[in-house]
Amino acid sequence: MTTRYLILEDGTIFEGRAFGSNEASVGHVVFATGMTGYQETISNPSSAGQMIVMTYPAIGNYGINRDDYESIEPALNGLIAREYCDEPSNFRSGMSLGKLLELKGIPGIDEIDTRHLTLHLRDNGTLRGMITEAGATLDEAKALATLKEYEAPTNxxxxxxxxxxxxxxxxxxxxxxxxxxxxxxxxxxxxxxxxxxxxxxxxxxxxxxxxxxxxxxxxxxxxxxxxxxxxxxxxxxxxxxxxxxxxxxxxxxxxxxxxxxxxxxxxxxxxxxxxxxxxxxxxxxxxxxxxxxxxxxxxxxxxxxxxxxxxxxxxxxxxxxxxxxxxxxxxxxxxxxxxxxxxxxxxxxxxxxxxxxxxxxxxxxx
Known part of the structure; x- marks a missing residue:
């Protein structure tokens, strides 16, 4: 397991497991409800600039297929899950979700309490967040300084x-x-x-x-x-x-x-x-x-x-x-x-x- 962190602008920190890209990323953290449809969700261009928390706990279990893309270049900045499955089981699956995120340079983090995180966002509103590099040592002060300066692109x-x-x-x-x-x-x-x-x-x-x-x-x-x-x-x-x-x-x-x-x-x-x-x-x-x-x-x-x-x-x-x-x-x-x-x-x-x-x-x- 490679550790990585999700850090919110209010100082809340979640420790979890890295999947997808090893890179760090910053974006606005939002939560998405629904039991299925993660491929359509991450490939929706409306999600550009966002880090999406999937409220359904099991993500990646049916993999990625050729038919369910809403765009061919996912534009989200990160994916947050309770439990990511790296060995999908579905007759349509062509690759794992983690492999797609790796190819597109999008970091993912799982093994965190997404229920707690969702309630936190519901009560406090959308927050800026950072997913750290995979395996990086936690530097809270530096991360919070980066988040304070971050502004969503206007383009x-x-x-x-x-x-x-x-x-x-x-x-x-x-x-x-x-x-x-x-x-x-x-x-x-x-x-x-x-x-x-x-x-x-x-x-x-x-x-x-x-x-x-x-x-x-x-x-x-x-x-x-x-x-x-x-x-x-x-x-x-x-x-x-x-x-x-x-x-x-x-x-x-x-x-x-x-x-x-x-x-x-x-x-x-x-x-x-x-x-x-x-x-x-x-x-x-x-x-x-x-x-x-x-x-x-x-x-x-x-x-x-x-x-x-x-x-x-x-x-x-x-x-x-x-x-x-x-x-x-x-x-x-x-x-x-x-x-x-x-x-x-x-x-x-x-x-x-x-x-x-x-x-x-x-x-x-x-």
Whole structure:
């Protein structure tokens, strides 16, 4: 066993066992609920810059397979588990979780009390943390000094967005998907509906988007503070009312900001695959997959034209908004699941229907 430490900015220290990369790392420590789906969780670009605590105790037991990636380059800064399994047993497994983390330069630590750590984060909020080098001697003073100086990068979206536009052809509606850190599950759902998708970088301008002759615009999920993306907010403002728009995750927050609403940082965010959300239009409760540390300020929606369509049952926070007059809607959760339930996957059908409705009315202004 090679010892390594997890050190939090408030001085809390956990001693555990190293797996994955031997390197040290710093990031914001958050906890993710859900019993399965660690491969999708660590490969979700929305997790960029974070150290994820898996609340389910056994991690790595079914290995890593070729099909469950949400991106091919995991962007998280560390993985924290109660018990890591280095000998997976599953017919789809191609390598161990630890081997993948080693290849990608991501440190892991297990054999710590993740229940205690999760409760600590729940009570104190998201904290900066350091996973030390494998086998390193504990230097608490140096680690705390490093954590005090650490600031999360403001260019997280740039680090996970595609650098060049690319097509995912179909025979149906032309959808321009703006990639702020897109999960591949979103693209898969559009492909299932035979959409003619063009994925474009996060900083693509309005003129370039218009030159692609889209029928609709999808704003993807992604990491970080949406207020760092002022240029992208202005782009969305220019697109509103010209094309049907569907936002997911970070795209949901950006759409809200583009209409004049506000967002705020959450105490400990919401991560995992079992969060209940109520659809106010259907009065139906849906279990959802989520990965975000910011939320819309409900009161700020007044006067924006947006109405609340979904709320979180645990705290009544805003989970969905819509403006039918501008054919725009968005949700904070991930209707494509990956990991987790697909209770709300019909939102992709709603998006296609909105595109068709605009076409029938002849109200496409682009």
């Amino acid at each position: 997280l979206v740039a680090s996970v967005s595609t650098q060049k536009a690319y097509p995912s052809p179909g025979l149906g509606e032309r959808v321009v998907l703006i990639d702020y850190g897109m999960k591949h599950g979103i693209l898969r759902e559009l492909n299932k509906r035979d959409c003619d998708v063009i994925v474009v970088p996060y900083d693509t301008d309005v003129e370039t988007i218009a030159s692609l002759f889209p029928d609709g615009i999808l704003l993807s999920n992604g990491p970080g503070n949406p207020e760092h993306l002022q240029q992208q907010i202005e782009t969305i403002q220019s697109l509103l009312g010209k094309y049907p728009i569907f936002g997911i995750g970070l795209g949901h927050q950006l759409l809200a900001l583009a209409t004049g609403a506000k967002v705020q940082k959450m105490k400990h965010g919401r991560y995992g695959s079992n969060h209940p959300v109520k659809n106010l239009k259907t009065n139906r409760t849906e279990l959802t997959s989520q990965c975000h540390g910011y939320e819309i300020v409900r009161e700020s929606l007044e006067g924006t034209g947006m109405e609340v369509t979904h709320v979180a049952l645990n705290d009544e926070s805003v989970q969905g908004i819509a403006d039918e007059s501008r054919h725009a809607f968005s949700v904070q959760f991930h209707p494509e699941g990956s990991p987790g339930p697909i209770d709300a996957v019909e939102l992709f059908d709603d998006f296609i229907q909105a595109i068709k409705a605009v076409r029938r009315k002849g109200s496409h202004n682009a």
